[in-house]
Amino acid sequence: MIDTKCAFNLTLRSHCFLPLPQTKPIVMKKISIILIFAAFSCSVYGQNMPKEGYSGLGFNVTGLADVAFDNFGQTAISGAIVPDPLGILNGGFDLSIDALIPQNILMYKRYYADGLASRFTLGLNSLSAKSFIGDSTGVPTEYSTTEVKTSGFTFGIGIGLEKHMETESSKVDPYLGVDILFAMLTGINYTSDVNVTSENSENDVNTEIGYPGGIGFGLNLLGGFNYFFADNISIGGEVGLGFNMMSMGGEWTYDATITDTQGQTTTTTEISSIGEYKNSASGINVNSYGGVNLMIYW
Numbered sequence: 001m002i003d004t005k006c007a008f009n010l011t012l013r014s015h016c017f018l019p020l021p022q023t024k025p026i027v028m029k030k031i032s033i034i035l036i037f038a039a040f041s042c043s044v045y046g047q048n049m050p051k052e053g054y055s056g057l058g059f060n061v062t063g064l065a066d067v068a069f070d071n072f073g074q075t076a077i078s079g080a081i082v083p084d085p086l087g088i089l090n091g092g093f094d095l096s097i098d099a100l101i102p103q104n105i106l107m108y109k110r111y112y113a114d115g116l117a118s119r120f121t122l123g124l125n126s127l128s129a130k131s132f133i134g135d136s137t138g139v140p141t142e143y144s145t146t147e148v149k150t151s152g153f154t155f156g157i158g159i160g161l162e163k164h165m166e167t168e169s170s171k172v173d174p175y176l177g178v179d180i181l182f183a184m185l186t187g188i189n190y191t192s193d194v195n196v197t198s199e200n201s202e203n204d205v206n207t208e209i210g211y212p213g214g215i216g217f218g219l220n221l222l223g224g225f226n227y228f229f230a231d232n233i234s235i236g237g238e239v240g241l242g243f244n245m246m247s248m249g250g251e252w253t254y255d256a257t258i259t260d261t262q263g264q265t266t267t268t269t270e271i272s273s274i275g276e277y278k279n280s281a282s283g284i285n286v287n288s289y290g291g292v293n294l295m296i297y298w
Contacts, residue, residue, distance in 0.1 A: 049228050058294065060292070068173050076182055078183075081248065082185075114211050119177070125156075129148075160177055171226055216244070223240075227248040232298065250277075253274050
């Protein structure tokens with residue numbers, strides 16, 4: 001029985017001892033040398049961290065069993081409620097804009113002297129859905145088609161400034177900062193065309209619906225940290241405290257054109273309707289920026 005212990009100088013002040021399993025002396029010696037060299041290298045040489053002139057791109061790390069890289073966060077309009085008074089989006093029930101148009105964003109940073117870094121977030125998110133159904137109606141020679149289109153667009157930006165507290169000799173990089181966020185929904189457009197034809201007749205119903213948009217605004221104080229586990233690659237977390245507001249709504253419109261043809265006779269009927277809805281939310285709250293963040297610098 002050979003009882004061998006190896007010392008790892010991880011902090012240059014303290015030691016930890018790990019027992020090695022029984023093996024041949026020459027094998028144990030090689031393993032000890034490799035492990036001691038690896039530990040010594042990690043403790044003596046800090047990772048290369050971003051400095052003046054560096055840029056960085058941020059992602060969010062999700063999943064445990066299956067790790068995936070997602071967009072960094074969400075726009076200032078995330079969580080806004082979109083009413084559905086005409087039942088075209090969610091059967092007449094309200095729904096979150098996140099379920100309709102995901103509010104993901106990308107993060108970019110630029111480093112300057114004295115530990116300062118600017119940050120810029122951008123989110124361009126759109127909805128463009130189309131569907132077509134064609135089928136016989138059960139009436140001899142009669143055929144029906146339905147074509148539906150739904151579209152919407154959101155835009156979000158954020159501009160901020162960070163002050164980093166540590167030098168490049170440390171692997172941990174804490175920082176404080178401020179962020180200004182703005183986002184808007186341009187509106188939601190819905191069109192539907194239902195056409196029923198038979199041997200001697202045709203009926204066409206064309207519908208156009210427009211829902212109003214909205215805006216979001218945020219002013220946040222933030223704090224976070226980066227841990228550099230490799231050169232110019234870090235993981236970390238971030239939290240913000242600030243004022244946020246969202247306002248959705250305005251005038252919605254409904255326009256329908258019904259064209260009916262029987263033999264040689266065609267009649268056209270137009271129907272128009274308008275309505276209004278509004279909802280808003282504001283307050284001071286704590287915002288989490290999504291658990292583990294990954295930053296890559298160059």
